[in-house]
Amino acid sequence: MSSVSTQPQFLDGWQDEIIMAIIDADPQAIWDALERSPKSALDCQLQRYIIGGYAFFVFHQRFYITDASRVREVLGTSFAFENEEARTCIADWLTMISAKKGDTLLHLAMRLNGVDNLVKARCAVEILGRGASYEIENCDGELSSMIDPAFQLAWLKELPAWKKRKAAQGNQVRLNEEADQKAQKRKLDRRKHNEQGRREVEERLARVKEAQRVAREEEQEGQRRLAFHRNLDRMLVKLEKREQRQAIENPAWRELWQDIRQIPLRIELWWQKK
Numbered sequence: 001m002s003s004v005s006t007q008p009q010f011l012d013g014w015q016d017e018i019i020m021a022i023i024d025a026d027p028q029a030i031w032d033a034l035e036r037s038p039k040s041a042l043d044c045q046l047q048r049y050i051i052g053g054y055a056f057f058v059f060h061q062r063f064y065i066t067d068a069s070r071v072r073e074v075l076g077t078s079f080a081f082e083n084e085e086a087r088t089c090i091a092d093w094l095t096m097i098s099a100k101k102g103d104t105l106l107h108l109a110m111r112l113n114g115v116d117n118l119v120k121a122r123c124a125v126e127i128l129g130r131g132a133s134y135e136i137e138n139c140d141g142e143l144s145s146m147i148d149p150a151f152q153l154a155w156l157k158e159l160p161a162w163k164k165r166k167a168a169q170g171n172q173v174r175l176n177e178e179a180d181q182k183a184q185k186r187k188l189d190r191r192k193h194n195e196q197g198r199r200e201v202e203e204r205l206a207r208v209k210e211a212q213r214v215a216r217e218e219e220q221e222g223q224r225r226l227a228f229h230r231n232l233d234r235m236l237v238k239l240e241k242r243e244q245r246q247a248i249e250n251p252a253w254r255e256l257w258q259d260i261r262q263i264p265l266r267i268e269l270w271w272q273k274k
Contacts, residue, residue, distance in 0.1 A: 102138030121154035
């Protein structure tokens with residue numbers, strides 16, 4: 001059975017994004033780039049090699065060279081690198097700042113030229129704050145703290161302030177999440193309440209309809225009973241008139257008439273039992 005990898009997947013070229021953010025001396029861009037990068041990038045060390053007299057660099061298995069066409073001539077190939085223009089610019093910058101084998105992202109941030117110390121320190125803090133090691137040496141035994149005094153500013157002043165900001169942001173994120181959860185709960189409660197109200201209205205309407213149906217049936221039943229009694233009364237009137245005539249002619253008719261007069265009472269009792 002093949003196992004499914006649970007490792008996060010990162011888009012190709014995230015290395016370019018980090019280095020370009022450092023080149024631009026943009027602390028927020030550095031943060032964003034590191035958000036989209038593996039944690040191993042923090043302490044990854046730059047590699048520097050020479051091919052055909054040309055220097056090239058490797059950072060986290062990604063290749064950078066100042067003149068790819070010359071390398072293709074030396075290697076006798078027409079291979080084209082992905083995003084070659086940007087990677088050439090990065091290689092040019094690494095060459096310009098004299099990046100060394102073993103440099104980390106902190107080393108590169110400290111090698112920024114023409115940048116205010118405060119900006120440089122804030123760039124370094126975005127890397128330090130994530131847990132990057134400041135004890136890694138490059139090939140010449142240099143620590144990042146030895147390259148530029150801006151490191152002290154980053155470590156002593158900017159890093160504590162950065163931690164407070166991130167803690168506050170984390171608390172705000174937590175508060176926002178809690179607020180979202182409460183809003184979702186209120187929305188769900190309203191939906192349940194509305195659904196319950198809708199069911200209650202439907203049940204009331206059903207009861208009203210049932211009561212109306214029963215009332216109609218009772219009314220119809222009453223009308224049938226009334227019609228029956230009216231017909232019965234008319235029949236009895238006719239019979240009574242006939243009785244009066246027959247009583248004179250036939251005394252036995254009076255006894256028959258007494259039995260007939262009990263019929264409406266028995267019918268009424270039967271109707272009530274229905």
